[in-house]
Amino acid sequence: MSSDITVVISAIPERADLLARAVASVASQTLPPAFIIVSIDANGDGAAITRTRGLEQVTTKWVAFLDDDDEFMPEHLAKLRECADQNDADFVFPWFVVKGGTDPFPLNEARDWDITDPHQTTVTVLVRTEAALKVGGFIWEGMDDTPGEEFEFAVRLGKAGYKIVKLHERTWYWYHWAHRGRAANTMGRPSRREFAYHGERQPGHST
Numbered sequence: 001m002s003s004d005i006t007v008v009i010s011a012i013p014e015r016a017d018l019l020a021r022a023v024a025s026v027a028s029q030t031l032p033p034a035f036i037i038v039s040i041d042a043n044g045d046g047a048a049i050t051r052t053r054g055l056e057q058v059t060t061k062w063v064a065f066l067d068d069d070d071e072f073m074p075e076h077l078a079k080l081r082e083c084a085d086q087n088d089a090d091f092v093f094p095w096f097v098v099k100g101g102t103d104p105f106p107l108n109e110a111r112d113w114d115i116t117d118p119h120q121t122t123v124t125v126l127v128r129t130e131a132a133l134k135v136g137g138f139i140w141e142g143m144d145d146t147p148g149e150e151f152e153f154a155v156r157l158g159k160a161g162y163k164i165v166k167l168h169e170r171t172w173y174w175y176h177w178a179h180r181g182r183a184a185n186t187m188g189r190p191s192r193r194e195f196a197y198h199g200e201r202q203p204g205h206s207t
Contacts, residue, residue, distance in 0.1 A: 004061040005077055005126070010052035011068035013042055018069045025071035027175075031078035034060050048149040051123065052137030064126045069175050072124075075099075076171040080126035083167045090128045090162035091154065093121040094171040101176025104129040113166050123150040124172050131162045154207035 007026050011019045019038065026036055037207030041047070047067075055063060062084070064077060080092045095109050103109065108119040135156040138149045158164050 001044050003032055003034050003077075004063055005033045005081065006037060006060045006062070007064045007066060007077075008037045008039060008051065008058065009068055010047060010050045010054065010123075011038055011040045013040060015068050022068050022071060025073075026066065028074050029052045029072060029077045033064070033077060037198060041167070041175045046122075046136035051149075054128070055132055055137045058129045061091040061129060062126055063129045063132060065066065065123045066172075067123065067162060070124060071173040071175075073171050073173065076197075077126070077172055079169060080167060083165060084126060087165045088163065090131045091157050091164040092167055093125040093164070094167040095155070096124065096169050096172050099173050099175045109151050110168070111166070113154075113158070113164045114177040115164070116153070117150070118155050118158065120151050120162075121154045121166075122174070123153075124174075125150075126152075127157070128162070131157060132149055133158075135160055139174075166196045181185050 009019065009022055011022075023036065023038070026033060029031060034067070035058075037054045037057050039057075039116065040052040042146055045053075051065060062081070064080065076094070080094060083092045093113075095177050096103075111119055113119075113121075132153075136154070138153050140152055140156060154164060
């Protein structure tokens with residue numbers, strides 16, 4: 001299988017060590033990406049703008065996203081790309097293994113995607129670049145400084161008619177509490193960095 005994937009890694013400047021770990025996990029993929037783009041939030045613009053800035057540089061058919069404090073398992077890209085091909089999907093999302101915490105929405109792990117009752121996908125997904133750009137990336141009218149841009153991204157793709165498929169496998173590591181005392185698991189504006197970990201309640205969180 002030839003690689004037609006670019007990985008966009010969103011990063012905060014003061015987390016160079018974490019970024020190195022994330023890049024190493026991408027470099028170890030059994031299906032290597034064609035390109036890696038590191039989009040650094042040097043001005044506190046926030047995760048949505050930082051990710052979209054990286055997306056706009058992508059020239060491959062597919063784009064996969066990763067935050068600088070997380071890691072891909074070695075077969076992450078290969079499994080997502082295979083799932084996309086088998087299901088003629090535009091967007092594929094897997095599940096994760098939490099490090100340093102617990103799954104913030106465990107009831108969602110067994111659920112398939114349903115646009116009438118959507119649930120959190122996180123940002124660590126594979127999506128057709130054309131589709132991602134057509135919906136404006138992670139930026140939408142009326143967005144504010146609250147978490148959830150990745151959920152809104154998936155919902156906008158679903159409402160636009162793109163096919164979203166869930167891969168029922170755990171293919172990446174989601175770090176919580178691993179770097180307490182530094183900018184934690186959110187990125188961007190100073191107010192965003194006050195959130196303790198990715199597990200803040202977000203849209204689509206089953207209780």
